[in-house]
Amino acid sequence: MESTRIAALLREGEAGDQVAVAGWVRTRRDSKQGFSFIELNDGSCMANLQIVVDADVPGYADVIGDVSTGASLRVAGELKESPGAKQRFELHAASLQLIGTADPETYPLQKKRHSFEFLREIAHLRSRTNTFGAIARVRNTVSRAIHDFFQSQGFLNIQTPIITTSDCEGAGEMFTVTTLLRESSVQNPVSGGGRDRTSLDTGHSTPDFANDFFGKRASLTVSGQLEAEIYATSLGPVYTFGPTFRAENSHTPRHLAEFWMVEPEVPFCDLEGDMQLAEQFIKSIVGVCLDECRDDMEFFNQRIEKTVLDTLHNILEHDFRHISYTEAMAIVTATDRDWEYPVTWGDNLQAEHERFLTEEHFRQPIIVFDYPRAIKPFYMYCNDDGKTVRAMDVLVPRVGEIIGGSQREHRLGQLDVRLEECGLDPAEYWWYRDLRRYGSVPHSGFGLGLERMLLLLTGMQNIRDVIPFPRTPNHAEF
RNA sequence: UCCCCUGUAGCUCAAUUGGUAGAGCGAGCGGCUGUUAACCGCUAGGUCGUAGGUUCGAGUCCUACCGGGGGAGCCA
The missing domain is CATH 3.30.930.10 (Bira Bifunctional Protein; Domain 2)
Structure with missing residues (x-):
């Protein structure tokens, strides 16, 4: 079954639809009585989709422990009206496929709010908030x-x-665009650590842009x-x-x-x-x-x-x-x-x-x-x-x-x-x-x-x- | 480039006049629950940005450097 974006599903879906979604886990809440709630977000909209997974869903016991914040999932099942107050629909899983885990010990994003300064340092993950x-x-x-x-x-x-x-x-x-710099004449040519600024070492105090790629600066x-x-x-x-x-x-x-x-x-x-x-x-x-x-x-x-x-x-x-x-x-x-x-x-x-x-x-x-x-x-x-x-x-x-x-x-x-x-x-x-x-x-x-x-x-x-x-x-x- | 503030646990922050480093959240384990910022209990986790200095003693005071934020200038 092809996956549906959550935004489309919340907009056009109806109770009873058989659908599949794929996205990233925001939170999971377990009931020891034998089922779990998963909040899944796929980026298509602000809202998460609540997934309800019963313990008898194939593979439940094997993977549910790894369904942590940040993990990626594919879920298929039936869309139902939700008895909960905070969402209209929820997806009752018939199958659950854990695609990528996210070690909770090291995954930097928490359920709580982070400062924007901190998120700036992890710009590769902040788009998940x-x-x-x-x-x-x-x-x-x-x-x-x-x-x-x-x-x-x-x-x-x-x-x-x-x-x-x-x-x-x-x-x-303006930023100068030049090919006059060669690796051998540049200090710290690669991204390794140092904070020294690269500097021209052309043997002259002013680079000769007449010899540059465009013949001028x-x-x-x-x-x-x-x-x-x-x-x-x-x-x-x-x-x-x-x-x-x-x-x-x-x-x-x-x-x-x-x-x-x-x-x-x-x-x-x-x-x-x-x-x-x-x-x-x-x-x-x-x-x-x-x-x-x-x-x-x-x-x-x-x-x-x-x-x-x-x-x-x-x-x-x-x-x-x-x-x-x-x-x-x-x-x-x-x-x-x-x-x-x-x-x-x-x-x-x-x-x-x-x-x-x-x-x-x-x-x-x-x-x-x-x-x-x-x-x-x-x-x-x-x-x-x-x-x-x-x-x-x-x-x-x-x-x-x-x-x-x-x-x-x-x-x-x-x-x-x-x-x-x-x-x-x-x-x-x-x-x-x-x-x-x-x-x-x-x-x-x-x-x-x-x-x-x-x-x-x-x-x-x-x-x-x-x-x-x-x-x-x-x-x-x- | 100039001025001001700031740097303590994974995150957000405390630590009275300099006197042995704490909380909440997160994480791990256990309990409870059609839950939804869930809740309750326990546990682990820090050479307090770096290097010097003052002092019997520095997270706390001084200097330099590095990082973060804000204001100014310039602009979009």
């Missing part, structure tokens, strides 16, 4: 919802390069935006959705060295349209998750963060507040609160100010737009006031900045002014400038960090726990 199973399912749903949202509106999915030689926007430290991408602009200004709305890399040495619950980013880019679109798109986009994802991941979302609301559902419904039911940077700064400086970092016009809004605005002052997502041009990158459209650019950040409660975007500077003359201001070499951006020389159009886009979206959706506090295998400084296990 309720929390990480739920995160994986929600992450999957978000991923599909992202594609659905853009596909349904005619956006083209563009795969931008992961290896790049364009030093785009100079935003953030190459890096892992920090954004697909510039390449997305190429396709947006020829094929219409596009989006990228892929991994992004930042070699920043930042140690926070909101940063990863490797994360996933969604970046739409829309031609013939100004900042207003960009902000509308961002709002529709976020609401769409929130709505899909609430709709399709009810059990998982309920779990997050009960066990992880009791305000999650309220926050998400609040997002769906209200229009995002749009306020200019200048207004935001006025609000921040008008309060009589003692800021750790007092600011004036021209400064970046600090995290404490952003939190205040979205969590206390407006108590809902806000979009701050028209930032000072001195604190923003070269590619943003310059306003006529000469002081601001058409940039926007979407700030949400508990997470802070979840989206950053802008209308792009499509006027070649202005772009060159900004390249100059930012100390960048126009020759390096020759193809980017070409887009402004031939059929240039106003266009806009933004970037959304997938993991930050997941923080918002799940109520999890640490970004290392919403990606299966987090990469942060000193951490690239698994």
Whole structure:
């Protein structure tokens, strides 16, 4: 008999069905009177399936002792209404096949709750817990919802390069990609123990990238935006959705060295349209998750963060507040609160100010737009006031900045002014400038960090726990 | 990179002003039970992150290093 996923069985099964399931044991409770209860989980949903095994089931006495937490099982039998209060169905086993044991003396996962810090050290097993199973399912749903949202509106999915030689926007430290390193010239070439950083030993203080694989210095991408602009200004709305890399040495619950980013880019679109798109986009994802991941979302609301559902419904039911940077700064400086970092016009809004605005002052997502041009990158459209650019950040409660975007500077003359201001070499951006020389159009886009979206959706506090295998400084296990 | 907190049993944490290391959960064994965070009893399990130092005596105080967490910056 073919196995049925537990999610499908709980959704569509009926008492009397003959079914088989396969999964991993969460707990076992015995009655010496001659039967056992087994909680089986197969990852298809939050719920376990309760298995009832009578002692006269073939092989019972031989294997039941090894049916411990973490062991894998295949069970066939009849689905019955459960007299117990905590589940509708239970499976009365006719056959029981122990597939893989899990020594209780050494199996690290217990029935009790573990700290996320501990689970991070056993990332190869944490997906067997309720929390990480739920995160994986929600992450999957978000991923599909992202594609659905853009596909349904005619956006083209563009795969931008992961290896790049364009030093785009100079935003953030980049990881160098090189073949200049040879095993013989590397200290600690393999994963053996030592914590010394590998270092180039080319005989020169600076490696000669002209001799490198690509003939010039190459890096892992920090954004697909510039390449997305190429396709947006020829094929219409596009989006990228892929991994992004930042070699920043930042140690926070909101940063990863490797994360996933969604970046739409829309031609013939100004900042207003960009902000509308961002709002529709976020609401769409929130709505899909609430709709399709009810059990998982309920779990997050009960066990992880009791305000999650309220926050998400609040997002769906209200229009995002749009306020200019200048207004935001006025609000921040008008309060009589003692800021750790007092600011004036021209400064970046600090995290404490952003939190205040979205969590206390407006108590809902806000979009701050028209930032000072001195604190923003070269590619943003310059306003006529000469002081601001058409940039926007979407700030949400508990997470802070979840989206950053802008209308792009499509006027070649202005772009060159900004390249100059930012100390960048126009020759390096020759193809980017070409887009402004031939059929240039106003266009806009933004970037959304997938993991930050997941923080918002799940109520999890640490970004290392919403990606299966987090990469942060000193951490690239698994 | 800077600042703060922290490191004791498999896990989560205690240990009064420096005075011989404890609990709960988990695990093993036994008992009870249509059970479901099960319950009751017993047992095992720790060179207190590492290396120095102060002291008659250090889990406790000092220094360095390593690990974990948080805040800042940067950003998504």
